[in-house]
Amino acid sequence: MNGPILRLGLRSLFGRARAWLMIAMPVIMLALAAVMRLTAGSGGLDPNSAENFLRIFGIGIAVPVVALIATTTLINSEFDDGSIIYLLTKPVSRVTIIASKAVIVLGAGVLFGAAMMLVAGFIMVGGSDQVAVGALIGGVVSTVAYVGIFTALATTMKRSVVGCLLFWLLWESTVSALFSPVKWLSARAWGNAVVQHIADAAGDGKPGVPLPYAVLAAIVALAAGVALAGQRLASMTISEE
Amino acid sequence: MTTEPTGEPPRTSARRGVIHDIGYRPFTGRRQSTSAVALSLYLTSLRHCFGIGRSGKSKVMPWLMTFVLLIPALVLAGLLLQLNKMSLSDQADLFAPLANYFGFPYWTQLLITIFAAAQAPVLFARDLRYRTVVLYFARPLSRTTYVLMRLAALATALFAVVVIPLTIWYGAALSADVDRGEHTKNYLAAVVGVAVLALMLATFSGMVSAITTRSGLAVTAVIVALMLTSGIVKAVQGAAYDGDHRTMSFIGALLNPFSVASELISGLFDQPTPDSTVLHPGPGWTIGFAVAAVVWTLGATAILLERTRKAASL
Numbered sequence A: 001m002n003g004p005i006l007r008l009g010l011r012s013l014f015g016r017a018r019a020w021l022m023i024a025m026p027v028i029m030l031a032l033a034a035v036m037r038l039t040a041g042s043g044g045l046d047p048n049s050a051e052n053f054l055r056i057f058g059i060g061i062a063v064p065v066v067a068l069i070a071t072t073t074l075i076n077s078e079f080d081d082g083s084i085i086y087l088l089t090k091p092v093s094r095v096t097i098i099a100s101k102a103v104i105v106l107g108a109g110v111l112f113g114a115a116m117m118l119v120a121g122f123i124m125v126g127g128s129d130q131v132a133v134g135a136l137i138g139g140v141v142s143t144v145a146y147v148g149i150f151t152a153l154a155t156t157m158k159r160s161v162v163g164c165l166l167f168w169l170l171w172e173s174t175v176s177a178l179f180s181p182v183k184w185l186s187a188r189a190w191g192n193a194v195v196q197h198i199a200d201a202a203g204d205g206k207p208g209v210p211l212p213y214a215v216l217a218a219i220v221a222l223a224a225g226v227a228l229a230g231q232r233l234a235s236m237t238i239s240e241e
Numbered sequence B: 001m002t003t004e005p006t007g008e009p010p011r012t013s014a015r016r017g018v019i020h021d022i023g024y025r026p027f028t029g030r031r032q033s034t035s036a037v038a039l040s041l042y043l044t045s046l047r048h049c050f051g052i053g054r055s056g057k058s059k060v061m062p063w064l065m066t067f068v069l070l071i072p073a074l075v076l077a078g079l080l081l082q083l084n085k086m087s088l089s090d091q092a093d094l095f096a097p098l099a100n101y102f103g104f105p106y107w108t109q110l111l112i113t114i115f116a117a118a119q120a121p122v123l124f125a126r127d128l129r130y131r132t133v134v135l136y137f138a139r140p141l142s143r144t145t146y147v148l149m150r151l152a153a154l155a156t157a158l159f160a161v162v163v164i165p166l167t168i169w170y171g172a173a174l175s176a177d178v179d180r181g182e183h184t185k186n187y188l189a190a191v192v193g194v195a196v197l198a199l200m201l202a203t204f205s206g207m208v209s210a211i212t213t214r215s216g217l218a219v220t221a222v223i224v225a226l227m228l229t230s231g232i233v234k235a236v237q238g239a240a241y242d243g244d245h246r247t248m249s250f251i252g253a254l255l256n257p258f259s260v261a262s263e264l265i266s267g268l269f270d271q272p273t274p275d276s277t278v279l280h281p282g283p284g285w286t287i288g289f290a291v292a293a294v295v296w297t298l299g300a301t302a303i304l305l306e307r308t309r310k311a312a313s314l
Helices: A003-014 A018-039 A047-080 A084-088 A094-125 A128-156 A160-178 A180-185 A187-198 A211-234 B034-049 B057-085 B103-107 B109-129 B133-137 B143-175 B180-212 B215-243 B246-253 B257-268 B283-313
Strands: none
Touching: A003 A047, A003 A094, A018 A047, A018 A094, A018 B215, A047 A084, A047 A094, A047 A128, A047 A160, A047 A187, A047 B215, A084 A094, A094 A128, A094 A211, A128 A160, A128 A187, A128 A211, A160 A180, A160 A187, A160 B109, A160 B215, A180 A187, A187 A211, B034 B109, B034 B143, B057 B103, B057 B109, B057 B143, B103 B109, B103 B143, B103 B180, B103 B257, B109 B133, B109 B143, B109 B180, B109 B215, B109 B283, B133 B143, B143 B180, B143 B283, B180 B215, B180 B257, B180 B283, B215 B246, B215 B257, B246 B257, B246 B283, B257 B283
């Protein structure tokens, strides 16, 4: 980790209009949660449907979108406009550079994705059935995995913003919904499994993968993603040969 | 605008020594009408939607999406023919999903969205970005007509890539031993729905492209906006279905063009909905969805027109 890079990352993440889109996601989620709570009637909201909502909207949309926006702002656009060179020429290890950026992205994801899922869970069902806690931990697990995957994609692909976007839409949302073995390799499925393991209300169906596997896989994805990105940065030459 | 050739000779005659007259022969032939210019712009734009007349790289995305969209329709058509051969025609529950024509654009909305997102910047962002739009406005074509022709081309392209697979599917259904009346009715309803959907998608993605003017950003913005609202609609409809709140489900459906179009034709033509969580609207809400479709289309068109006018006057 490197202090100045962390500080620069924070400034470029929150210093522009794109940050509002990132903040809009949890706001929409909380608003929908409040609407669901208010329309649920006297019996209160069914924990199963609250858990379903948190998995579909929180892990399916809010977490990847926040991670995507943070990654594209911090990594992809610096590559695209060439300003990454000013960081690369500093006497700082390039793995440290990318790890510091990943930490900022992870922090944004946990703050605007996972923590807001906790709040949304509390708004909908309070502390019952551990839905809110499950949502928090599931959100963190899938944020960890998404940050690793997006970091790797952002540094290795050419048109990386569209690449990350299509990865999310095609692999995580479409392919994993159609072919069930993909659950072993999908950040969304890992997060869903963690929510279903921890919350007592199972929502619809059983968790797809075991809890230790989901947590371990997310950590491996993050470590591998950052290592790959660092390796790619380290092998970048700035001179024209 | 020299649409009248008779206005030309006195100005270009050699008698007056005008400094910029360097002796080239002026055009004295018949000039084409404004509508011919508009038609030509429409055809060029339609060709550009599919990458015809552009580089090989820009042909990849539209044709890939066009062919991938054919796959589910061909599979469904094959299923119809196969079920017919197996003489299972009396199993109505097997055939019911095979008559749900508007389900096709609803299930493949990601592909249609990618097509719209990839092709709208071609028509709306590049001209504004590189200021070539002033060359179009130097012709006897009003700015409104320019925008409307571009929109018509994009809507036609979107309509075509969805309706062609639907028609293949319908053709297979006609040659199988099924309830032709039901299939014809659902097919025609779906064609209307696809037309409404194509208009909404074309105006929305055109508006986003014209506002961002950077094609990479526009592609991302269109995909994110449409997929995000689609996800919100699905979450709201799922929650409303669980809690049995019809009004909440319909209000949620207003947020996305795909759900607006499917609810509209479901109410208008008494169609099956594409998904069990998508509820069937009553007459009141059908009118509501018709209004929503008009607002989606006209609102985006108005913003697009305003934006193009402003960008051109800079």
